Structure formats: C-alpha cells, structure tokens
Amino acid sequence: METLNTTEIQAYLVELGTKAQAAKTTLQSLTTAQKNEALRQAAKALVSESERLLAANEKDYARAKEAGMAEGLLDRLKLTASRIESMAEGLMQIADLPDPVGEVMERFDRPNGLHIEKVRVPMGVIGIIYEARPNVTADAFGLCFKTGNAVILKGGKDAFYSNQAITGVIGDALEREGIDRNAILLIENNDRAVTTAFMRLKEYVDVLIPRGGAGLIRSVVENSTIPVIETGTGNCHIYIDETADLEKAVPIVINAKTQRIGVCNACESLLVHKNIADHILPALGKALLEKQVEIRGDEIVRAQIPQAVAVTEEDYGTEYLDFILSVKTVSSLEEAIAHINKYNTGHSDAILTQNQSHAQKFLREVDAACVYVNASTRFTDGFEFGFGAEIGISTQKLHARGPMGLKELTSYKYQITGDGQVRP
Numbered sequence: 001m002e003t004l005n006t007t008e009i010q011a012y013l014v015e016l017g018t019k020a021q022a023a024k025t026t027l028q029s030l031t032t033a034q035k036n037e038a039l040r041q042a043a044k045a046l047v048s049e050s051e052r053l054l055a056a057n058e059k060d061y062a063r064a065k066e067a068g069m070a071e072g073l074l075d076r077l078k079l080t081a082s083r084i085e086s087m088a089e090g091l092m093q094i095a096d097l098p099d100p101v102g103e104v105m106e107r108f109d110r111p112n113g114l115h116i117e118k119v120r121v122p123m124g125v126i127g128i129i130y131e132a133r134p135n136v137t138a139d140a141f142g143l144c145f146k147t148g149n150a151v152i153l154k155g156g157k158d159a160f161y162s163n164q165a166i167t168g169v170i171g172d173a174l175e176r177e178g179i180d181r182n183a184i185l186l187i188e189n190n191d192r193a194v195t196t197a198f199m200r201l202k203e204y205v206d207v208l209i210p211r212g213g214a215g216l217i218r219s220v221v222e223n224s225t226i227p228v229i230e231t232g233t234g235n236c237h238i239y240i241d242e243t244a245d246l247e248k249a250v251p252i253v254i255n256a257k258t259q260r261i262g263v264c265n266a267c268e269s270l271l272v273h274k275n276i277a278d279h280i281l282p283a284l285g286k287a288l289l290e291k292q293v294e295i296r297g298d299e300i301v302r303a304q305i306p307q308a309v310a311v312t313e314e315d316y317g318t319e320y321l322d323f324i325l326s327v328k329t330v331s332s333l334e335e336a337i338a339h340i341n342k343y344n345t346g347h348s349d350a351i352l353t354q355n356q357s358h359a360q361k362f363l364r365e366v367d368a369a370c371v372y373v374n375a376s377t378r379f380t381d382g383f384e385f386g387f388g389a390e391i392g393i394s395t396q397k398l399h400a401r402g403p404m405g406l407k408e409l410t411s412y413k414y415q416i417t418g419d420g421q422v423r424p
Helices: 006-027 032-048 050-066 071-077 081-096 135-146 157-176 192-198 214-223 246-258 274-290 299-304 333-343 356-365
Strands: 104-109 115-122 125-130 150-154 184-186 207-211 236-240 267-273 294-297 324-330 348-352 370-373 410-417
Touching: 006 125, 006 150, 006 184, 006 192, 032 050, 032 081, 032 135, 032 157, 050 071, 050 081, 050 157, 071 157, 081 135, 125 135, 125 192, 125 214, 135 150, 135 157, 135 184, 150 192, 157 184, 207 214, 236 246, 236 333, 246 267, 246 274, 246 348, 267 274, 267 333, 274 294, 274 299, 274 324, 294 299, 299 324, 324 333, 333 356, 348 356, 356 370
Parallel strands: 125 150, 125 207, 150 184, 236 267, 236 348, 267 324, 294 324, 348 370
Antiparallel strands: 104 115, 115 410
C-alpha cells in the first residue's frame, strides 16, 4: 500500500469528499422508485457476482488466519454464499421499506398565519469507519442510498479486498441504472494517517459513524472534528431471576452466547439469582461446556460447575467476542440491576423472569439501548427489528439509540410558508 505524505493525504481525501458532495446532489433528486430499483439491481449484482466476492474474501481470510486472527473475528470476516445472499436480501428489504425522506413529521399553524412543517431530509454525506465485517459495506450503502445520502467508507485492512470487490459490484450496478457510482466511495489506503485525516474532513462529511471495537470507537470519538454517532461495544448481560422458567432459560442463554460469538449483541455476562443456583447452574454448565464455552464464575458458580475457573473484576467488564462467559450469582433483582448498570456498555441486556413486576422494574431501570424480557439479546439487529439492514447499534442517547435504520440516517428541516408576514 502506497504511503502518502500529509499533503498527498489531504489531496486524496478532498478528492473523495468532492466526489461524494457531487453524488449527494444527484441522489437527492432521485425518486423513491428510482432508488428502490437501483437497490434491487445492486442486490442482484451481489448474488450474480458471488464468485468474484468470494475470491476476494478468500484472500482476506487467508491473510487474517495466517496472522493469527481470533476465531470470533475470523467469523466476522468470512463471506459465504449464504452470507452474500443475506447481504442482497438486506438490500431488497430496504427497497421494500417506506422512504422516510420527505415525511412530514409535524405540521402546525401559528396565530400570525405562518404554516410550519417539520420534514425529514437526508444528512448529506455520511462517513463510516469499521473493522473486518465486509457485510457492513453493503448494509451501509443500502441504508445511506435509500435515505439520499452519499457514503464514504473506511473499512478495516483485514477486509480490504472484500470491500473493494463489494463496492466495485455496487458501483457497476449503479452506473447501469444511470446513477453516479460515487454514491458509494471506499478509502483504498490503510495508512493510519489517512484514517485520522478522514476523521477531520468536516467540510465534506456531515456525520461520522464508527463500527468496531472499543479502541476504534474511542479513537474516532477523541479525534474526529465531524459530529459522531457512537456505536458501542456490547458487554451484554442476561439475568436469570429466581422466578425464571428454567426450561426456557438454558436455550436462551446458549443462543445468546454461542449462536454467533463475534457479534456485539452476544451475551458476555450472566447473572443468576442465588436461590436457584443449585437448580439452574448444573444444567446451564453442562450445556455451555458442550458448546466449548469457558465459564468464569464466583465461588457459588464454581461449586456447582467444577470446570469453571475463578472470575475477576476485569471479566465483568469485558466484551470477549469469544467462547468465554463470566457468571456471577446475586441476592436480588436490585443487585443484578446495579451490577449491569456498572459494567454494561449500554447495548443490550435481558431478564428471564415470570414475575411481571420484576420485568417492569428491569425494563425501567436498566440503562441500555435495548432491554429484553424472556428473549435472547441476539435480536438487537436492524434486520430482526424489521428495519432492513442496519448502520450500527447506537449506544449513545443523542439523535439515535439502538439499531439504526433508515429514519436514524435522516435529519429534518422546518419549512415555513407565509403570506407576507413580517416580524413586529
């Protein structure tokens, strides 16, 4: 990869920014029907060009495996025919969703005769910095395109060839539809200096969204001069209440922990009420060990699951993205809530209970973007929520929170109509 000096980096990014600004203008003139057809054609192109995408991904995967990438991250990186079909299905679903652009959110009249409407509009140019998840490339394009936003992508170096191939296929599909291929742009330089400079391209980029680990997100938040929507890491908890249906509890925990380990909505921490520890922990331990999960537990946990190792304070705050689970016993619902609010990352937390007052208290008091009762945390996902693909899971509280779909990628403006009014 070519190393650029500071002047060359700025020139390169300004060129990308200029292209994105030009594409933004053309995108905002497209009708909903034109956008939907382009999305469908892009989806078809991803499937028809599967061999091209898989070949590119194999180069990335082989390089990452040779470098010793962790199993959970390798899983995020890997493309398969079914995952490409899922990417295409995400675009198709976005095409079928209502277009939020132009929606009148509010309308009202003032005593002076002014008519005011609050209308959804595109943000403009969205920048996204993300790690080794090539499916994000297609998801980001689909959501940004449907909402009339151009997107500049900075993917992780581990998925470089995959991202190149995906953006190329989508760009070709757009051109065949007579649409500016610069609606999706990829920064094709993995120099850290380029990424840092991109975070400061405020003149051309309206909002920046990081997707990845804690280090990446912290770097973007601390270095960006562009407004940031923070998508957080996922130290997700499940609390098994003393009134839980134990037959349902084990499958929920197994699903949340092991269905896919390298994702932000996987369960990393488990809390169990002490009154049911001797009933639930042996069965839960057996099921987790069968899935090769390492259990790190407190003294009560280790007494019930001899294969468990001692848990540490650091474990309680760790997003493992691996076959590891911290397990702690608690004496009350209040203790569980306090523990979760201390160690969670504001992503997704769940209670398993048959007590409705306990469920409602948990829903009210746990500070997270998504709070569940009697269900796996793995459902925190734009596709599962019916949003189509998602741009990320926002763990902040301004503008957007939770899975970010189409509406979360719009802003709004006030349109005011008068008849000669002047302010006295």
